[in-house]
Amino acid sequence: MVERVHPDDRDGVPAVAHSAESADAGVVVRPETLLLTLFGIHVLDHGIALSTRSVLTVMAELGVGEHATRATLSRMIRRELLRTARRGRQAFLGLTPHGESVLREGLRRLEGPVVDRDWDGRWTLLTFSVPEARRADRHALRTRLEWLGFGPLRSGLWVSASCQDVSPALAELDLLPHAEVFRAEAFMWTDPVRIAREAWDLAVLAEGYGRFCERWSEPARGGLGELARQVRVEAEWLLLIRRDPRLPLALLPEDWPGVAAEQLFRSLRWQLARPAQQQAAELLEFIVDE
Structure with a gap:
């Protein structure tokens, strides 16, 4: 029925x-x-x-x-x-x-x-270098980073204004050895508003x-x-x-x-x-x- x-x-x-x-x-x-x-x-x-x-x-x-x-x-x-x-x-x-x-x-x-509405002024920075032979994994990683709220600031450098744990996405693609992650604040002449405009x-x-x-x-x-x-x-x-x-x-x-x-x-x-x-x-x- x-x-x-x-x-x-x-x-x-x-x-x-x-x-x-x-x-x-x-x-x-x-x-x-x-x-x-x-x-x-x-x-x-x-x-x-x-x-x-x-x-x-x-x-x-x-x-x-x-x-x-x-x-x-x-x-x-x-x-x-x-x-x-x-x-x-x-x-x-x-x-x-x-x-x-x-x-x-x-x-x-x-x-x-x-x-x-509760930003502490800190950024999550992710830098990675994926071999050309793994181009598909590099594309998949970029897609996952966009979903997690990251934006590309420079070649191989992505930023997020939130505290994001990217390790699951990297581990899923077996890319942990190819990446480093940092938490940082903008310093001296670096304008966070400009960073946001450039990354997104x-x-x-x-x-x-x-x-x-x-x-x-x-x-x-x-x-x-x-x-x-x-x-x-x-x-x-x-x-x-x-x-x-x-x-x-x-x-x-x-x-x-x-x-x-x-x-x-x-x-x-x-x-x-x-x-x-x-x-x-x-x-x-x-x-x-x-």
């Missing part, structure tokens, strides 16, 4: 797949990002698996066709983010332990603030937050139902904060739009939680994931 979902408020984390655009703003959100967000909100910690049919229904409303959704789901299964189960003729999709880990990391980031493209970040506010200041925009709107809003927000190093306010321009965007996102998240849950109970089919 197929039961109905009773979701609460959980979140996903963005990743890579084919792209889809918002109906009203042309903002690219990849299908894998949308799927992970859907599973983060409505599957993580529920012990359930969603029917492929109901996943396809939600993705169709989000503007992603059946072929693209199935192709993305296949990749996610190969990457061990999702696993399948069958009940009769129906296929169901549940999270793997790896998928749960990815989503929990996204939830941790989503719950955090976009600015640091603050104009691009500000533009992203500004567009988020323009797009979602009217919650009913886009003609989406509550469930699809919830997924879309959280997916877009996760894309924004994935690129955001969460700098101290002292290093950011005045009237930083990330603050207003965060207030809007928190409000939307609260407003959409109950109606999206009610719609999910009507649309999403699930089984207990054993």
Whole structure:
């Protein structure tokens, strides 16, 4: 017997797949990002698996066709983010332990603030030199450093305004022998505000937050139902904060739009939680994931 979902408020984390655009703003959100967000909100910690049919229904409303959704789901299964189960003729999709880990990391980031209001003035400096023969590992390390809030200041020198433990990322890639990490303060003529401008493209970040506010200041925009709107809003927000190093306010321009965007996102998240849950109970089919 197929039961109905009773979701609460959980979140996903963005990743890579084919792209889809918002109906009203042309903002690219990849299908894998949308799927992970859907599973983060409505599957993580529920012990359930969603029917492929109901996943396809939600993705169709989000503007992603059946072929693209199935192709993305296949990749996610190969990457061990999702696993399948069958009940009769129906296929169901549940999270793997790896998928749960990815989503929990996204939830941790989503719950955090976009600015640091308690900065002690110290920086984390990471210097590394990866052999050319390990170019793929070097690219993977840079991707992980960006997720952790680091920015490239000079060739081989990355900085973060927070106290970040980068050892897990380095150890995972077997790069600990190729890197050194320091905690330091700006000294003499070195201007921390200039460092922030050089290490991160603050104009691009500000533009992203500004567009988020323009797009979602009217919650009913886009003609989406509550469930699809919830997924879309959280997916877009996760894309924004994935690129955001969460700098101290002292290093950011005045009237930083990330603050207003965060207030809007928190409000939307609260407003959409109950109606999206009610719609999910009507649309999403699930089984207990054993």
